Amino acid sequence: MATRSLLTVPLLLTAAAAAVAWIAFGPAAALAFAALAVLEIAMAADSSVPMAGIAGRLHSPARRLFLSLGIVAGVLAMRLLLPPAAVAVGGATDPATAVDEAVFAPGSFSAHLAEVRPALAAFGAAFIWLVFAEYLFNTDRLTRRSWLGGLEARLARVARPRVWSVVTAATGVLVTTVLVGQQDAWAPGTVLPVALGGVSGVAAYLASKRIARRALRGVDGTATGAVGTRGSWRIHVYASTVVFERGLVVFMLFEILDGVYSLSGSGVLGADGLGALEQAALAVAAIAVGAVFLARTTSRLDQAATLKRLRYLKAGAAYVLGVLAVLLWTSLLVPVPGAVVAWFGTVVIGLALATSLPWRAWARRLRRRTVVG
Secondary structure, eight states, X not given: OXXXXXXXXXXXXXXXXXXXXXXXHOHHHHHHHHHHHHHHHHHHHHHHHHHHHHHTTSOTTHHHHIIIIIHHHHHHHHHHHHHHHHHHHTTSSOHHHHHHHHHHOHHHHHHHXXXXXXXXXXXXXXXXXXXXXXXXXXTTOOOOOOSSOHHHHHHTTOSSHHHHHHHHHHHHHHHHHHHHHHOTTSOGGGHHHHHHHHHHHHHXXXXXHHHHHHHHHTSTTOSSSOOOXXXXXXXXXXXXXXXXXXXXXXXXXXXXXXXXXXXXGGGTTGGGTOOHHHHHHHHHHHHHHHHHHHHHHHHHHHHTTHHHHSTTHHHHHHHHHHHHHHHHHHHTTSOOOHHHHHHHHHHHHHHHHHHHSOHHHHHHHHHHHHHHO
């Protein structure tokens, strides 16, 4: 019943948009859109647990804003605006040309995105590692049970956890830059973009966290999360930093690591001979459907306190980010197999879920019933 209620709105939106596509562009376009919308829903399901973990760190009403409008707006903005913005910032082309290519010439856009990919991957790896390090070094000093045993427990108790976070990220940037410099296969001009990208990722993370802390501190004169009615714009600023954090993760996973470009519809829509604008419109609609499903699933997980009941699920969500950062660094040195990109998140979350379930309690109940029987 819960699954059906979660899927009701996204499936209704998919059916309505598919009907419009059928009338406007024909049955092939409608079927292609439905396939892409289902793909977006599947990707959203994989992201809902990490999103719920992020939502759990927010204070009301910032959490309500994040779960209602923030996720949908953030996914749309990041999936649609970040790719051309990344190409423009990377210097491959100017902003107007980047947007034009993303819609009308996805092949050229993909080539330009590939040009700036080393810097973007280095940026994302450093940024996402620092987000993961919040869990690894327990920067919030929360009481929790370690998922991976004694080593994780010791790391969660280190002194000066924020310093450790930055030091490990800087180490990753340095090691990757040195290894990239030693690879003959890379062009000589790759080392500097990788180094600057990594440093920029650390700087962007620190700036985002500083903005978030200042926003909370300014609400009702407290930094403890007692958010009142005054200074509501600060709540928006705080929630926006969280949306940016997760949006960047999605961008790095799909656009950079997996090569799935938002407006080209992952190649699904282009196979049907649609025009560029029609293809972009259907891709945007499919991304919106996935964003709505992600928001509903995340909200349901948060309301049900699933991450508290399944005690290791939050750890699994954190380790997804850690593995993603390592994969991004690795992709600068060797190609990462598509199967790894497609399944690593599901595998990590699945292991966290499996270890969270009360297998021993169920076994004891089964033995009791067997003895009584």
